[in-house]
Amino acid sequence: DTEVTQTPKHLVMGMTNKKSLKCEQHMGHRAMYWYKQKAKKPPELMFVYSYEKLSINESVPSRFSPECPNSSLLNLHLHALQPEDSALYLCASSRSGTSLTDTQYFGPGTRLTVL
Amino acid sequence: GENVEQHPSTLSVQEGDSAVIKCTYSDSASNYFPWYKQELGKGPQLIIDIRSNVGEKKDQRIAVTLNKTAKHFSLHITETQPEDSAVYFCAASPYGTDKLIFGTGTRLQVFP
Numbered sequence A: 001d002t003e004v005t006q007t008p009k010h011l012v013m014g015m016t017n018k019k020s021l022k023c024e025q026h027m028g029h030r031a032m033y034w035y036k037q038k039a040k041k042p043p044e045l046m047f048v049y050s051y052e053k054l055s056i057n058e059s060v061p062s063r064f065s066p067e068c069p070n071s072s073l074l075n076l077h078l079h080a081l082q083p084e085d086s087a088l089y090l091c092a093s094s095r096s097g098t099s100l101t102d103t104q105y106f107g108p109g110t111r112l113t114v115l
Numbered sequence B: 001g002e003n004v005e006q007h008p009s010t011l012s013v014q015e016g017d018s019a020v021i022k023c024t025y026s027d028s029a030s031n032y033f034p035w036y037k038q039e040l041g042k043g044p045q046l047i048i049d050i051r052s053n054v055g056e057k058k059d060q061r062i063a064v065t066l067n068k069t070a071k072h073f074s075l076h077i078t079e080t081q082p083e084d085s086a087v088y089f090c091a092a093s094p095y096g097t098d099k100l101i102f103g104t105g106t107r108l109q110v111f112p
Helices: none
Strands: A004-007 A010-013 A017-025 A030-036 A042-049 A053-057 A062-068 A073-079 A087-094 A110-114 B006-007 B010-013 B019-025 B031-037 B045-051 B056-059 B061-067 B072-076 B086-094 B106-111
Touching: A004 A087, A010 A017, A010 B106, A017 A030, A017 A087, A030 A062, A030 A073, A042 A062, A042 A073, A073 A087, B006 B056, B006 B086, B010 B019, B019 B031, B019 B086, B019 B106, B045 B056, B045 B061, B072 B086
Parallel strands: A010 A110, B010 B106
Antiparallel strands: A004 A017, A017 A073, A030 A042, A030 A087, A042 A053, A062 A073, A087 A110, B006 B019, B019 B072, B031 B045, B031 B086, B056 B061, B061 B072, B086 B106
16 A cells, blocks of 8 residues: 545635645655645655654745654644645655655645635 | 756657657766656656666556666656556656655647
8 A cells, every 4th residue: 555645635725824734644654745836847845754853844934834743644734825835735755764765655635725 | 956857848649659758867876766647636656766776677568768877767658548648757866865856747648
């Protein structure tokens, strides 16, 4: 089973709202990722968690706040977003964060619209 | 940092024909090269990958070739079917990182 699940599938929020995106995997993977994908563009890496610790932050604005409560769960907390933050947010996981790059498995994404 | 170029941006083929998508990368330290297929409204799905110690890999109708000297790798799909229609992304991962650097994508359309 190589399934990564994400909730919600769609989210519409105002610029003053606070919301969270959730990601879950039960493959025993120890690395988890958040990507942002704009229409007709490739995914762009936002954050990497390795063994529940933040290992990469690609200079993402502080209105995006990641959290990894345990090895199976990854959250992305959203606050005071801008309309240009509207995008597909993808979660991925891989076996471990080691020097031998492991295959990343992606979830279906959350389609976010900021009004 | 790593930069990945992908060509063509769109590709239309007749059902049963072959399709080839090419990518070049800039960082000679990159050692892992996956290919993803993304259908409309879905997340990217891994279809095949190759590591730098291998020159070619095949899985049924799909094959990937890697030329480390020239720093390019290609996806080959034979006997294309309408369900192969999607956006395909190549990616490269520099050694020692968890990062995937994606190409710009190729929209493949297979006409019946």
